[in-house]
Amino acid sequence: MSLKTDAMVNAARVKLVDLVEIDVETNHLDEHLMKTMAAVDMGNAPLPGYSLRFSRKEIERIVRASGQVKAIEWRGADAVKVERLAKVFDSAQLAIAAENYLKKVLGNGQNQVVVETAERLPELLLAEGQVDIKARNLTRAEAMHARVTVWLDVTVAGMFSRSVRVPLKVKVMEQTFVAKRDLLKGITPACEDLLVLEMDVASLDGAALPADCSMLKGSLKRNIPSGTALTQNYLQLPNAINHGDTVNLLFSSGALLLESKALALANGEVGQRIQVRPAAATETIAAIVVAPGVAKVIGN
Template sequence: MKRLAAAIVALSSLACPLMAAATSLDDVRDIAVAWLKENRSLPGARMEAQADSLDSRLRLADCPARPSASLPGNRPLGARVSVAVHCPVPGGWTVRVPVRVKLFTQVLVTSRPLTRGDGIGAADVHAEERDVASLAYGYIAALDQVDGRSLARPLNAGTVLTPGMLAGRQAVRVGDAVSMEATVEGVTIRADGVALGAGDAGTRVKVRNASSGRVLDAVVSGPGVVAVLP
C-alpha cells in the first residue's frame, strides 16, 4: 500500500505541470480596457473605461502567448464598444468584452445664440471639457476646423459645435470691405461698405456705408459683394 500511495503522489506531481491553468475573466476584461486606453484615446484627453462582467460560466484555457485585442471592423469609439480579446495561437479562444467608455476632451461650445448663415469667431464660442464618446455626430475642437464656413441652422447658447452644423464657406466675413449694390429704376448704384455680419450667398447681413456710416440691411450676392435691400 505504501508503494501504491507513493506511485500516486509521483504521478500527481508529474501531471500538475501539464495541466494548464485557466485564463482569468478579470484578466480578459483588464486587457480590453488597457487596449482601449492605449489605442483609442486622444492626446490630452482623459478616458474612463469600465468593462462589463462576463458570463461566470465561461471557462478559458491558459493562453501561451500574450492575448491581443481589437475593435472588430475598426469601428469608431462610442459610449459602448465591444472589444475582441483573442488568444493568438492555433485554435485559440476569442472573447468579446462589452466596455462602457467616457472620453473627456476640450470641444467648442456656443457662447451665445447664433443664427443660420452666421460666421463663427472667437467671441461666438468657448472651450469646454465634454465626453466626446457620447457625441454621436462628432465635435469641433478648434476654430481652424471651421475654416471660414457659416452655420447651416440656428444654435442656442451652450450647444456643442459639430461638423454637421456647418454650411458652405463664407462669401463675406465680419469686418470685410464690401461693395454695396442697389438697383433703382434699372440703374445700379455701388458704394463701399463694411460687413457687420457674415455668411454665404443668400445670407441676410447688416452693412455699414463707409461714407455716411448708415447701417443697412443687405443680402450677400457673392464674395465681397452685397445687394442692399429697399
C-alpha cells in the first residue's frame, strides 16, 4: 500500500481508501477483498478546520485488527494528514436564529422586542450536509437583560458539529409602573402613587412589574425617587409564613407524603429555610417554605 501525504475526506468517518492507494495487481487481490479493505473504518473524521494524523503503524494496527491482512508492504509517506472538506456557512443565519429565539422568549403580544447582534460573528466552517440550528433554553428572566448571550448548537446531517456563542443587545419596550412622586421605605405603593409608562424594561435593575394595580403587593424595602421604575427589587413581599404561625408540615415516608402540624419559629418567604417545632415535640427541625402556610422537612 502507498500512503498518501495528505487526504481530504467528505464524510463523518475515515475509510482506508481515503488514506492509501492499494496496488491490486502486485498484491493479487480479488475485487471482493479489495472493496473490503478499502472500506476498513479508521475512525471519526476531523471537524472542519481541524486535522488528524495517521502514521503507518497506526493504520497497520487497525487494518490487521480487521482480519483482512496479516502484513503490509508500505510505500509512500510515513504519515498522512487528514482534513475534512468544508464550506463557509453564512453567519447571518446564526444571528437570525439567535434573534428570533430571544424575540420568542421575551415577546408577549403586547410589547415590542428589539434584538441585534452585539459583535460580528466569526466565519464558520461546516461539513457538507443539512444544517440545523437550535438555541439552548433560556428563561424569560435570564433573557430579560440589555446584553444577553445565546448559545446555538449546530448539527450537520443530524450529527453535532459545534456550539456557537452569539452576544446580543436587547430592548423590550413595555408598559410598567413608575413612581409619580418620591416614595418612602415601608409604605405599600398604591395605584395613585404610580404612573404607567412605556419604557425599556430589559435595562432595568430588577424584574419590571406588570402595569396592573390588582397585582401590587408588598411594601418598599427602600426609598424610590420620583420617575423611577418600580421593579421587584424594591418590594418586600408578604411572608408566606410568619413567626408563631401554625403551619402544615410535609414529610415523605416511602411513597407516602404525610402531613402534620408545626409551630413556625421564623418568618419565611416561599423557598426560604426556617426552623419549625412539630406538635408535641421539644426539638426543632429545618424546613423549606413551599407555599403560604406550608413547609416541607429538608432532606425528606
